Amino acid sequence: MRFEEIIGQEDIKQQLVQAIQRNHVAHAQMFWGAEGGAAMSLALAYAQYIHCENKQANDACGKCPACIKCQKLIHPDLSFVFPVATTKKISSKPVSQDFMEEWRAFLGKHPYISLSDWLAHIDAESKQANISVEESRHIIQQLSLKPFESEYKILVLWLPEFMNISAANAILKILEEPSPKTLFLLVSQNPNQLLATIISRVQAVQTSPITDEEVKAYLTQNLQVADEKAQQVAYMADGNLNAAFHLLENTHNTQHDLFVEWMRACFKKDMGELVTMTDAFAKLTKDQQKGLFHYGLNICREALVWKQGDEKLVRLGGKEYQFVQNFSKVLQVDNTALLYEQLNEAVFHLERNASPKIVFLDTSLHLIQAINPARK
Structure with a gap:
């Protein structure tokens, strides 16, 4: 090299x-x-x-x-x-x-x-x-x-x-x-x-952190990724080029749709839907499973930034930005910290070959409590 x-x-x-x-x-x-x-x-x-x-x-x-x-x-x-x-x-x-x-x-x-x-x-x-x-x-x-x-x-x-x-x-x-x-x-x-x-x-x-702009430039110039997709991947990769490569392999929009569906089921406490999603989650590859949790971590971060009034610092656009606006309504500093903790733990357990079904359903139950603090 x-x-x-x-x-x-x-x-x-x-x-x-x-x-x-x-x-x-x-x-x-x-x-x-x-x-x-x-x-x-x-x-x-x-x-x-x-x-x-x-x-x-x-x-x-x-x-x-x-x-x-x-x-x-x-x-x-x-x-x-x-x-x-x-x-x-x-x-x-x-x-x-x-x-x-x-x-x-x-x-x-x-x-x-x-x-x-x-x-x-x-x-x-x-x-x-x-x-x-x-x-x-x-x-x-x-x-x-x-x-x-x-x-x-x-x-x-x-x-x-x-x-x-x-x-x-x-x-x-x-x-x-x-x-x-x-x-x-x-x-x-x-x-x-x-x-x-x-x-x-x-x-x-x-070494210096790799910036979003540098990740985007690498993807567009070396891998011929379209500008809009490269921008989205760069934001979610957060300076990790290896993560960017994995995001390209997995459909980014699919992650967004799955995460939105998951959060709605948690907010509604729809256990039937969560059990169905658990079966679907288990059929994903390990990279896709971890990718969903990492995507959630990024969305939580952006939602908290938006809620604190720093809209210019939100690094998302389109339907992701709209979801962040809505999702931020159920987030406070305390329960955002709980979401971070649970999603990080989920990644930790997946990396140690825990059962994907158990990890997803257990995480879902904890997220229900986190985003519905007044309805425990």
């Missing part, structure tokens, strides 16, 4: 390029930001620029053998470590190397990845992913070797917060005193979950 392919982040790009040009490359850096942001793409572009055999003023050439290998994720001096879980293929002590073929196919689609998508890709949705102490031993062994083709040997460690304590402690020494010309590029979404001893050994690079 080249820097020019990354959305925004201009200041960070310039800092990284200048660090290489001035030969001030930190041996351990941590790119961090929210899921669906630019952290992984920056790490990949940085690694490619370091390996590039014909560096340009502000980017890798993209044409030399090293760049081509980096783009295919097969450069011998570029390795990856990431959370894994047991599968039918690997039933004991899985490590990243066991899934390298799947990883290249997964990351090759786009760098705005999520853990849930990765686990689904390797058929391990119901498993708990982690980076084990066995993986740390592989890291130490692998990085003890000299670079094969490039000046530097680079390890990209995705989601280091999934290292258990033993695994994290095992790499402390090599992280602080690596072999010459060895670079660690950590890519994190929740750095506050890391051990303080890890954080103290890396140079943090915080």
Whole structure:
């Protein structure tokens, strides 16, 4: 990946390029930001620029053998470590190397990845992913070797917060005193979950949030999405490009209609309709199920903004804006907080493979209480 392919982040790009040009490359850096942001793409572009055999003023050439290998994720001096879980293929002590073929196919689609998508890709949705102490031993062994083709040997460690304590402690020494010309590029979404001893050994690079305008531009220019649809998706994705891709796969208007129907049934306390909707909800894919709850979270936010009198900050239009106006009539600060809590819990339970029927009906019962506080 080249820097020019990354959305925004201009200041960070310039800092990284200048660090290489001035030969001030930190041996351990941590790119961090929210899921669906630019952290992984920056790490990949940085690694490619370091390996590039014909560096340009502000980017890798993209044409030399090293760049081509980096783009295919097969450069011998570029390795990856990431959370894994047991599968039918690997039933004991899985490590990243066991899934390298799947990883290249997964990351090759786009760098705005999520853990849930990765686990689904390797058929391990119901498993708990982690980076084990066995993986740390592989890291130490692998990085003890000299670079094969490039000046530097680079390890990209995705989601280091999934290292258990033993695994994290095992790499402390090599992280602080690596072999010459060895670079660690950590890519994190929740750095506050890391051990303080890890954080103290890396140079943090915080990525900037991706704006709605940047998401819309990416969708229209790279995926040829129509302006109106790109605007809607960008608003709902809220800076998460991975979420934007999923919204494009699922029909956005269908989500809106389903959420409106759901809220009306909850407001009317129509249990017959809710049971019918529960059966329909169970037939949706997991992404569509989570998408409905995420859509609800966004609608609640916009309704609360509208109710507080900040109409110009509402990021919706058309029938969605009309619904927000009406929905805000039953929302107060207190019950909006309850809605947020219940919808977030619903996503949490779905991600841990709870029964969709139970999750939807239980959430519906709680929402009935939240939006009908005077009629409990």
